[in-house]
Every structure is written in structure tokens, then in C-alpha cells.
Amino acid sequence: MRQLFFILYLSSYKNLEKGLVIKNTGSWYLVKTDDNRQIECKIKGNFRLKGIRSTNPIAVGDRVQISINAEGTAFITEIEDRKNYIIRRASNLSKQSHIIAANLDQCMLIVTVNYPETSTTFIDRFLASAEAYRVPVCLVFNKIDRYSDEELHYLEALTNLYTHIGYPCFKISALNQTDIEEIKKELKGKVTLFSGHSGVGKSTLINAILPDQKIKTGEISTVHNKGMHTTTFSEMFPIGEEGYIIDTPGIKGFGTFDMEDEEVGHYFKEIFEFSAKCKYGNCTHRHEPGCAVREAVENHYISESRYASYLNILEDKEEGKYRSAY
Numbered sequence: 001m002r003q004l005f006f007i008l009y010l011s012s013y014k015n016l017e018k019g020l021v022i023k024n025t026g027s028w029y030l031v032k033t034d035d036n037r038q039i040e041c042k043i044k045g046n047f048r049l050k051g052i053r054s055t056n057p058i059a060v061g062d063r064v065q066i067s068i069n070a071e072g073t074a075f076i077t078e079i080e081d082r083k084n085y086i087i088r089r090a091s092n093l094s095k096q097s098h099i100i101a102a103n104l105d106q107c108m109l110i111v112t113v114n115y116p117e118t119s120t121t122f123i124d125r126f127l128a129s130a131e132a133y134r135v136p137v138c139l140v141f142n143k144i145d146r147y148s149d150e151e152l153h154y155l156e157a158l159t160n161l162y163t164h165i166g167y168p169c170f171k172i173s174a175l176n177q178t179d180i181e182e183i184k185k186e187l188k189g190k191v192t193l194f195s196g197h198s199g200v201g202k203s204t205l206i207n208a209i210l211p212d213q214k215i216k217t218g219e220i221s222t223v224h225n226k227g228m229h230t231t232t233f234s235e236m237f238p239i240g241e242e243g244y245i246i247d248t249p250g251i252k253g254f255g256t257f258d259m260e261d262e263e264v265g266h267y268f269k270e271i272f273e274f275s276a277k278c279k280y281g282n283c284t285h286r287h288e289p290g291c292a293v294r295e296a297v298e299n300h301y302i303s304e305s306r307y308a309s310y311l312n313i314l315e316d317k318e319e320g321k322y323r324s325a326y
């Protein structure tokens, strides 16, 4: 009887609070409560999330309810519905996935025209998967201090193209800290994921934005480059009052995802727009008669590079290829 009383006493002592998961180490989570305390939490072994088979049920960016017990331990008891999340699959064949981050407001894709070159295929694949995940993207063209006149000309053409489609573009030099203020403005009050090829200057940019928060991407990407299996856990770095930057070392893109042929065109904004006028509802914009998308490409309303990227994704799907670089 006394034991029962004790259990009742303990459970009534439980303190329920809400917060934001800002770090995931693989074995515990750091939760920032709404009154600004940081609490280390665990999840109970039987914690499952409906409909998602993931190696980690909770990710940075998740809004959760936690229960702080009298003994000082804390458990995550509930997770709020996500507005979006991005995942990485363990491999193409595996159905297991790893949730990288949840509830993103936007993604900044850092790209370079040269040193190293970021291909339009890479950019377009990234944009298409971001559309599928419903995450808005800004393109940040870095290393403008290093480009020749010809490269600057190409840069201008690219920023015109993507701005026109609806992706805001920034031109910066992270090294010289040119036009970093524009980026900072864009980050205010938002949760932003940073992505980009290795060597484009992602760490240089993040360190320019958060000089006190030296981000150690180097070690992890070295391991990654050797082809070793690394499980990457993410962290959110606070910027200003409400904003956060999420750096995901070793993850260059969103990975592949399952979709039907006729769906791919939904994730290219301008192709989707023109596809409304295609003769067939399930048009894949390749050989079908009466295709409004092919006509728009011929008339230069849709850029050839974008159309080529679109075809490239369809081809990869046909071959069942998994592009590890992406």
C-alpha cells in the first residue's frame, strides 16, 4: 500500500513541458524548453512514430513534450506533427531511413560556378527534392571574388534563370565577407538548413555568420570522403532570437526518393506550370504528342539545362540507379 502511494506521489510530481529538440547525439537529445532551459532527454524504448520506419524517431527541429521526473531524468513523451522533414535513406534498397531534420523554414544551397564547379544537374536535383519535401530554397553563389569575366557572365545567367523560376539568389564571397549581411537578414527568425558540395565554402560562410561557434565540419567530412560509414547526427546553432542554422556535415543532398514518372515534373516549378496544357494528363514530356512542355523548351520559355536535368532524373529512375554523389 505504501509502495502504491509512493508511485502515485512520483507520477503526480511529473513535470510536463514543451520544447524544441536542438541536438541529437544518437543516445540522447538536447531539448530547449519554451522558458529557455536546456534539458538532456531520452526516449523510452517503446517510442514509435506512426508511418515512419526510421532509425531515429526524433530529429533536431522537432517540437516535443517532455516529462521531467522527480529524480531529475527527463523523457520525451510526445512529438508534435511536423510541417516537413528531410530524410536520408541508409541505401537505395533499404527501407530504413534516417531523419536529418524536421520543421525547416528554408534551405540555403551554397553553390560555386567554379573552384569547384556545381553542375546545374546537381542544383536542379536538389531543388526538385526540396520541392518534394516542401522546403523553400535560396541559392547562395559563393566565391565571387575568384571568378573571371566569363565566369561572372555565366553566374549572371544562372542567377537570372533561378530568380525567374522563383528561387531567391545571393552572390557572396564568404572569404572576404562580401554581402554576408544579406544572408544574415534572410536567416532571421527562421530554421535554415545549409547544404552544398564539399569545398564550396559552407563552413567558411557559417563561421563568418557565427564567429563564436566554430563549426567542425572538417573531421567528419574527411571520414566521409574515405567512404566509411558514418551516422551523422545534427545540431541546430542559434542565430539571433528565434533563428537556427542546421549544418549537416557529410550530407550533400536530400537523397533519392520514390516517385512516379509523371510526378517528377511536379517538382520543376516551370515544367509543372506548362504541363497543364499538355494533351495527356499523364504526359512525361518526352515523346508524347501535344506536349506543351517540349514546345516551351523549343520556344525558350523553359531553359534547356532545366529540361536536361528533368530528363536526367527520369533516366536514372529507369535504370534504378542510386547516385551516391547526390
Ligand SMILES: Nc1nc2c(ncn2[C@@H]2O[C@H](COP(=O)(O)OP(=O)(O)OP(=O)(O)O)[C@@H](O)[C@H]2O)c(=O)[nH]1
Pocket: 142, 143, 144, 145, 146, 172, 173, 174, 175, 176, 196, 197, 198, 199, 200, 201, 202, 203, 204, 205, 217, 218, 221
Ligand atoms: N576565393 C574564395 N575562396 C573561398 C571562399 N569561401 C571559401 N573559400 C575557400 O574554399 C575552400 C573550402 O572552404 P570550406 O569552407 O572548407 O568548404 P566546405 O563547403 O565547408 O567544405 P567541406 O568542409 O568539405 O564540406 C577553403 O580553402 C576556403 O578558404 C570565397 O568566398 N572565395
Ligand SMILES: [Zn+2]
Pocket: 275, 278, 279, 283, 284, 285, 286, 288, 290, 291, 292, 293, 294
Ligand atoms: Zn508534356
